[in-house]
Amino acid sequence: MRTPLWAAALALVAASSLARADGAAPDPALGDTQILGPSIPRLQIEWMAFRVTAYNQYGSGYQSKSGPILGPGSERLTVFEPQAEIVATQGDRLTHRIWVPIDVLSAASPNSIPKIADVVSGASRHNVGGTLQWSTAYKVDPTTQLSTTTGLHIEEPFRSWNGGIGASRALADQNTVIAGSVAGVFDWFDHFLTNGARTGRTERSSTLGSVGITQVISPGTVANINYGLTVQEGELGNTWNAVPLVTGVRGPEILPSQRVRHALVGRLAQFLPWNGALRLYYRFYGDDWGIVAHSAEGQLMQRLTPTLYVGGIYRFHTQTGPPFFTTRAQDSGELRVADSDLAPLDSHTFGGKVVGDVPGAGLARSLHYEFEYDRYVRTNDLRIDIVTCSVGLRF
Amino acid sequence: MSGRRFSGAALAFALAAVQGCAVVPQNRRVRLADPMMNLNDEPLDAYRRQKLYDAREGAAGGDGNVSGGGCGCQ
Numbered sequence: 001m002r003t004p005l006w007a008a009a010l011a012l013v014a015a016s017s018l019a020r021a022d023g024a025a026p027d028p029a030l031g032d033t034q035i036l037g038p039s040i041p042r043l044q045i046e047w048m049a050f051r052v053t054a055y056n057q058y059g060s061g062y063q064s065k066s067g068p069i070l071g072p073g074s075e076r077l078t079v080f081e082p083q084a085e086i087v088a089t090q091g092d093r094l095t096h097r098i099w100v101p102i103d104v105l106s107a108a109s110p111n112s113i114p115k116i117a118d119v120v121s122g123a124s125r126h127n128v129g130g131t132l133q134w135s136t137a138y139k140v141d142p143t144t145q146l147s148t149t150t151g152l153h154i155e156e157p158f159r160s161w162n163g164g165i166g167a168s169r170a171l172a173d174q175n176t177v178i179a180g181s182v183a184g185v186f187d188w189f190d191h192f193l194t195n196g197a198r199t200g201r202t203e204r205s206s207t208l209g210s211v212g213i214t215q216v217i218s219p220g221t222v223a224n225i226n227y228g229l230t231v232q233e234g235e236l237g238n239t240w241n242a243v244p245l246v247t248g249v250r251g252p253e254i255l256p257s258q259r260v261r262h263a264l265v266g267r268l269a270q271f272l273p274w275n276g277a278l279r280l281y282y283r284f285y286g287d288d289w290g291i292v293a294h295s296a297e298g299q300l301m302q303r304l305t306p307t308l309y310v311g312g313i314y315r316f317h318t319q320t321g322p323p324f325f326t327t328r329a330q331d332s333g334e335l336r337v338a339d340s341d342l343a344p345l346d347s348h349t350f351g352g353k354v355v356g357d358v359p360g361a362g363l364a365r366s367l368h369y370e371f372e373y374d375r376y377v378r379t380n381d382l383r384i385d386i387v388t389c390s391v392g393l394r395f
Numbered sequence: 396m397s398g399r400r401f402s403g404a405a406l407a408f409a410l411a412a413v414q415g416c417a418v419v420p421q422n423r424r425v426r427l428a429d430p431m432m433n434l435n436d437e438p439l440d441a442y443r444r445q446k447l448y449d450a451r452e453g454a455a456g457g458d459g460n461v462s463g464g465g466c467g468c469q
Contacts, residue, residue, distance in 0.1 A: 051439040055447070081446075083439045101442055175418050210458065214434065219423040224434050228458035263458045267434045269427075277431035285454045293454030301431040309431055319454040342453035355430070370440070382451065390439060 041091025048086050049368070049392035055079040059382035061340030062327045063241035063253075065194070070244045070328070075340070075382060080104040085392075093139045102130040103155075129155030133162075143170040149183070157190035164208070175216040183208045192240045194252050204234030220271030230261040243338040245331045253337045254324075261287040277301040285319070291342070293319035297349075307359065313351040313374065320344050340380050347378040351386075368392035 033039070057077040064073030083101040090096065105127045133151035140146060145168045153160035164183025171178065185206040191199045212226030236259055242250040268280045281297040297315035304310060321344040324335035351374035358367040369391050376384040426432065435441060448455040 049437075049439060051443070053443045081443060083442065085439055097438075099438070099442075101439075101446075103446075172418050173421065216419045216424065216427065219419050220426045222427055222432065222434060226458070230456060230458075261456065263456075265458060269432045269434050271426040271429070271432060277429065279432075279434070283458075287454070291454050293452070303429075303431060311431075317448070317452060317454075319452060321453070339453070341451050345452070347452065370437070372440075376447065376451075378451065384447070384451075386447065388440070388443060390437075 041094070043088045043090050043096075045086060045088045045395055046095075047392060047394055049084070049390055051083045051085075051370075051388060051390035053079075053081040053083075053386065053388040055081070055384055055386050057382065057384040059340075059378070061381070062244055062338035063340060065242050065250065069250055070248065072327075072340075072381070078106045080106075095137045095139075097133075097135045097137075099133045099135075100130065101133075102128070104128050127156055129153065129158070143174070144168070147181075157192075158187065159189065160185060160187045162186070177214040178212075179214070180211040181209070187234075189235075190239075191235065194240060194242045194250055196240070202235040202239065204232060204236055206230055206232045222269050224265075224267040226265045226267075228261075228263045228265070230259075230263075232259045232261070233257060237337070237339075241337070241339050243329050243336050244327060245329050247331045249331075251329065251331065251336070253339065254333065254335050255337060256289065256335065259287055259289055261285070275303045281315075289322040291320055291322055293317065308354070308356040311353045311355070313349065313353070315347075315349040317347045317349075318345070340378075340382065343380050345378055345380045347376065347382075349374055349376045351375065364393040364395050366394045368394060 059075045060072035061075050062072050064075055067073030081103050085099045087097050131153040135149040137145055137147040147166045150163040162185040166181030168179035188203045191202040208230045210228040214224040216222050237253045237255045241253050243253055245251045263285045265283045270278045279299040283295040285293040295317040299311055299313050301309050301311040321342055325337055325342055327338050329336040353372035355370045371389045374386040
């Protein structure tokens, strides 16, 4: 009995020595990937945010049918607008952003006319629209990024699809970033007469392009300049807006079927020595309908604690109207529009906000919150109170 | 078109200004990392602002960003 046991032990030792000898010179190229196979980049949620905004609008406009035939009608409107956003990374190079804004409108101008002429639906005074937008950014290398976006918008008489691509490249140790994008939007929606009768479907398309450059100017100053071009074709009105006619009745808008729009935007952010920041924005706009506009905005921020800052906002906008804007049109086939949004106007926006972070909030690295109130006033009789608040989780 | 000439002149000025900027090393950009210094609003805030102005000002949009859609917007 003793000899076989001894022989077995010797055999085991010999076998183990052979195994060690085989593994003594491992292939230097053999790594985890060769042994376990390629790893699949996992989706990792980096950021989730929810924002709710409420608008309470008062005013009147000649395009509205909720008033006397030749006078301005009500533009009374309330909007409840929840939004959700998720940002997730997939490996080191891919970042996805999925975003869903929803608009719940009540007493909207097109709905405020008598039920028989309600152009949206018999439900009247209530309209819901939602969008699903998905953007993906791919980091080619530390200085180059490519991105795509696509989205779908659904609303009662309206469907819209958009898609686009973009690229950016950082230069000079990332002091300069050059970016560009192109996108297309296709809208498909119901066509109505001003009395609310539905006549079928119509559509419009928009092609958009933009180029911009962002430059670090000093350790406390950064600036950006951006040029955008939009070319729109098709039905460029909503089809139900009215125009008062000299004959004492309402007629439909008659608009060009193409619009080419240019916008040049400049932005500047300046850090202030008392732990504050000044953000300035200017926009010049011109289009081939003859509208020229200037918008300027300033935001003054003040940090109160390392995790809390407050800000004040003021924006001024002025625009001319197209030559065919009128509140009393001839009953002819010439271009005409009475939409108060296209009138010559000035607008002012005043606001204030509180922004803060709570570090180490449960499963998340931090909880971000914002609260803002804005008052929008337009010189041609439109006033809006806006309240918005948001909560975000950074993982 | 005067607007086009203005845009071209502004772009040329911006490019010329950029040429004169000194490179700021990354370790001196801590102030630029403060969220208060973001040139753009947080995306959900930017959307609701854009929607507010797109739907009420005929001269809104045209910035090259996807916008519009529904609500009788231009």
